[in-house]
Amino acid sequence: MAVVQGIRPRVVDLHEREARIFPRDELFDARGQSLLLPETRQLSAVDLREVVAGVELRALGLIGYLPLTSGIVLNLRPKFPVKNLWAMLAVADETYGRVLPVLRSYETANVSAPHQLLARGFCHYLREILTVGVARGYYQEPYRGHFKPKVNFGRTVANYLSRGDDINVASDAFAFSANLYINGLIKSACLAFLRVIPRNDRWQGERHLLLEALNALHVVTPVRMQFGDQTLSSSLPMWVRDSYLGALTVYSVLLGFTKVGFSYDAQGSDMPSFLFSLDEIFENFVRNTFRAPLREQAIAVLDGNVSRPQHPLFLDNKRFPIKPDLIFRKGKTVLGIGEVKYKPRIEEADRYQVISHVVALGVPIGVWISPATNDNPGLEYIGSIATGARFYHYRLNITGDLASHRNAYEITSRF
Numbered sequence: 030m031a032v033v034q035g036i037r038p039r040v041v042d043l044h045e046r047e048a049r050i051f052p053r054d055e056l057f058d059a060r061g062q063s064l065l066l067p068e069t070r071q072l073s074a075v076d077l078r079e080v081v082a083g084v085e086l087r088a089l090g091l092i093g094y095l096p097l098t099s100g101i102v103l104n105l106r107p108k109f110p111v112k113n114l115w116a117m118l119a120v121a122d123e124t125y126g127r128v129l130p131v132l133r134s135y136e137t138a139n140v141s142a143p144h145q146l147l148a149r150g151f152c153h154y155l156r157e158i159l160t161v162g163v164a165r166g167y168y169q170e171p172y173r174g175h176f177k178p179k180v181n182f183g184r185t186v187a188n189y190l191s192r193g194d195d196i197n198v199a200s201d202a203f204a205f206s207a208n209l210y211i212n213g214l215i216k217s218a219c220l221a222f223l224r225v226i227p228r229n230d231r232w233q234g235e236r237h238l239l240l241e242a243l244n245a246l247h248v249v250t251p252v253r254m255q256f257g258d259q260t261l262s263s264s265l266p267m268w269v270r271d272s273y274l275g276a277l278t279v280y281s282v283l284l285g286f287t288k289v290g291f292s293y294d295a296q297g298s299d300m301p302s303f304l305f306s307l308d309e310i311f312e313n314f315v316r317n318t319f320r321a322p323l324r325e326q327a328i329a330v331l332d333g334n335v336s337r338p339q340h341p342l343f344l345d346n347k348r349f350p351i352k353p354d355l356i357f358r359k360g361k362t363v364l365g366i367g368e369v370k371y372k373p374r375i376e377e378a379d380r381y382q383v384i385s386h387v388v389a390l391g392v393p394i395g396v397w398i399s400p401a402t403n404d405n406p407g408l409e410y411i412g413s414i415a416t417g418a419r420f421y422h423y424r425l426n427i428t429g430d431l432a433s434h435r436n437a438y439e440i441t442s443r444f
Contacts, residue, residue: 038102045107045307048087055101056084064098072127074304075103090371093127093304107307109400109428116431118143118305121313124231125149127304144225146303147283151222152235153301154276155242158215163245164265164273165207207245211261211273213252218280219243220251225283256286275301311371312354315398315425319355328364331356342389351386355398365394372399375422387418394419401426 043049056064056077069075074095078085086097088105092114095103107114125146184199223239226232259277262270281287320330333339333353342349355367368383375397387395395418397411406426413419 038096038100040102040104041097042104042106043088045092045105046088046090048085050080050083050085051101052083056086056098066096066098069095069097072304074105090308091304091306094302095304113427113431114305114310115142117310117314117427118146120317121310122317123305123310123313125303127306128153128301142282144283145227147279148222148226148235149303150301151218151276151279151283152238154272154279155215155219155238157272158269158276159238159242159245161268161272163207163212163215163242164209164269166209208249210252211258211265211277212246212249214254214258214261214277214280215273216243216246216249217251217253218276218283219246221280221283254280254284254286256281308371311400311427312369315367315369316355319357323357326359328357328359331358333366340390342385351389353383353386355396357394363390363392365392365396366390367396367398370397370399375399383420384414387420388414388416391416392418394421396421396423398423398425400424401428 041049058064063070065075072091072095074089074091075097076087076089078087088103092105092107095105097103123143123145128149219239219242223236223243226235226239228236254277259274259281262273262277265273278287316330316332323330333351333356339350339352341347342351353366354369357364357366366383366386368379368386370379379397383395383397397420399422401424406424406429409422409424411420411422
């Protein structure tokens with residue numbers, strides 16, 4: 030997914046789920062064929078609708094730097110502060126799988142991006158380096174021993190002739206190998222990222238890639254990176270220059286030399302573009318934030334979207350298993366269920382969904398959790414039904430300080 034080389038694309042800023050009207054000829058050719066890139070269409074990231082003024086485009090819950098056509102790029106931004114996005118990503122078990130082979134320029138900011146995001150970006154460049162081969166070149170090294178050309182007469186006299194040794198000489202020889210200073214930086218980066226990536230199956234590919242790179246650089250001495258060392262890539266051959274620059278830029282971010290924000294800025298740090306699904310991030314963030322305080326009460330928070338905890342909706346068949354986003358269970362007793370909805374308001378279908386899950390499981394509590402859209406964050410009692418089950422709506426303020434929600438949500442006191 031790459032825009033046409035040599036043409037600077039027009040960057041259009043959009044907030045999540047914001048609509049924008051484009052002239053029809055910018056999204057369709059003269060024959061009515063779509064100009065959207067095939068990869069963008071496969072992502073189902075935007076929705077198009079014909080209107081009188083042209084074509085209305087609406088972003089569908091993804092944020093990131095998304096190439097739309099060969100000449101238009103969407104910069105999809107969240108409606109809440111970027112520092113809260115980084116905080117949510119650090120908690121939300123994000124796999125960073127939606128990385129695009131197109132560079133995005135991030136603005137400089139005083140916030141730190143999650144280390145796993147940087148690891149995925151570094152591996153994106155490292156894979157390109159290993160594909161074409163690590164850089165090799167000539168480097169000068171001191172030599173002491175029998176005669177070789179380019180004798181350094183000053184060091185030879187001082188070390189040998191003055192001591193009566195007429196055989197050995199001191200000289201500067203040139204060697205051709207991968208033992209270059211810049212490869213030492215790459216090896217140091219591989220070791221650093223190997224320490225921060227998780228040890229699970231989802232990251233096995235990146236772990237193997239880093240180990241493969243360390244094997245290719247086994248003769249190279251690791252070098253600790255200094256501020257500005259990424260510019261040394263300009264001396265490398267053209268076919269590896271961009272990959273080295275990208276990898277070392279990401280490493281410099283990990284070391285704290287530069288920071289990255291989220292809004293597009295032509296003068297910022299270049300990194301691979303990531304696309305994030307706010308629905309998935311918000312759901313995982315809520316689930317993991319519940320787990321820490323409830324673990325002290327021996328209450329497990331399970332994901333009903335995986336097969337093991339699922340329960341049939343009906344008593345006499347298993348045709349429609351229910352899949353609550355949150356299942357609160359103590360031992361073998363289910364205390365309650367929750368549904369996480371990243372949307373401004375809870376709709377009728379969402380209410381019926383939770384009610385049906387509560388009835389099917391026979392639990393006493395059901396809760397909806399959604400972002401706060403105004404000044405009414407916190408827990409709201411909705412009502413009860415004939416079974417005695419009670420229902421609540423928790424509005425999470427994601428525009429404020431997320432640390433205030435880390436200890437416990439108010440709903441935990443209802444168990």
